[in-house]
Amino acid sequence: MQADDRSSRRTGLARALSKLGYCSRSRAAELVRSGKVQLNGTVRRNPEFPVVLGRDRIELSGSRLESAGKRYIMLNKPRGVITTASDEKGRKTVYGLLGTETHWVAPVGRLDKASEGLLLLTNDSEWASRITDPRGHVPKTYHVQIGTVADSQLINTMLHGFRVGTDWLQMKEVRLLRHGKRNSWLEVVLEEGKNRHIRRMFEHVEVEVLRLVRVAVGALTLGDLPKGKSRNLTAAEKQQVDAYLNDQPGNKSTRRN
Numbered sequence: 551m552q553a554d555d556r557s558s559r560r561t562g563l564a565r566a567l568s569k570l571g572y573c574s575r576s577r578a579a580e581l582v583r584s585g586k587v588q589l590n591g592t593v594r595r596n597p598e599f600p601v602v603l604g605r606d607r608i609e610l611s612g613s614r615l616e617s618a619g620k621r622y623i624m625l626n627k628p629r630g631v632i633t634t635a636s637d638e639k640g641r642k643t644v645y646g647l648l649g650t651e652t653h654w655v656a657p658v659g660r661l662d663k664a665s666e667g668l669l670l671l672t673n674d675s676e677w678a679s680r681i682t683d684p685r686g687h688v689p690k691t692y693h694v695q696i697g698t699v700a701d702s703q704l705i706n707t708m709l710h711g712f713r714v715g716t717d718w719l720q721m722k723e724v725r726l727l728r729h730g731k732r733n734s735w736l737e738v739v740l741e742e743g744k745n746r747h748i749r750r751m752f753e754h755v756e757v758e759v760l761r762l763v764r765v766a767v768g769a770l771t772l773g774d775l776p777k778g779k780s781r782n783l784t785a786a787e788k789q790q791v792d793a794y795l796n797d798q799p800g801n802k803s804t805r806r807n
Contacts, residue, residue, distance in 0.1 A: 562600065627669045714754050
């Protein structure tokens with residue numbers, strides 16, 4: 551019986567283009583609706599039209615699409631660069647830092663314009679979803695400079711959490727790295743990163759964030775990658791992330807209670 555063979559499973563046409571690593575799923579849907587995509591020689595305008603990858607022939611404007619291969623990229627994002635493909639205001643985007651990168655990749659989560667550090671990009675949408683899914687509890691580690699000398703009360707407030715608007719915000723771990731007379735560097739670990747999570751928490755207690763640098767995702771660290779530079783993950787680094795994902799609650803093995 552081969553009924554559970556993944557190669558025989560059907561998927562939507564737009565999703566198939568994304569899985570091939572050609573473009574994002576939303577962009578693929580636009581291409582399908584515009585009539586630029588042919589399936590087995592016939593134009594299909596329904597993004598959900600069923601496809602079997604590896605069996606059906608998919609063409610874009612007459613050229614057959616083959617798998618681009620999975621790409622896993624690490625970027626050291628500088629401050630002032632936005633995490634998007636294009637910007638109507640003409641601001642610099644992370645895609646301008648990828649050099650001669652020719653395959654489509656998408657950010658795994660986001661860093662806001664003022665934030666820096668480790669940003670992953672990939673064309674493996676399923677892998678990206680597992681990392682960003684709050685149920686996966688993949689920790690993200692940040693070094694945060696704040697405009698005050700952190701004391702135990704501030705740290706405990708961040709650890710206990712509080713409501714900001716409709717969101718409950720909380721830090722999993724906080725520790726003091728160093729401090730001067732007027733500022734401190736903290737190491738902050740989040741498991742569920744909501745929009746501007748760290749900045750909103752400090753804003754709520756009227757503490758200014760001076761710098762925010764992501765230094766790790768799971769066990770994967772930024773290391774000595776220069777600011778503004780990118781590189782492919784090594785096989786060992788990819789396996790490091792995969793091992794963490796495979797050891798989360800809900801999978802066959804369990805990391806912790």
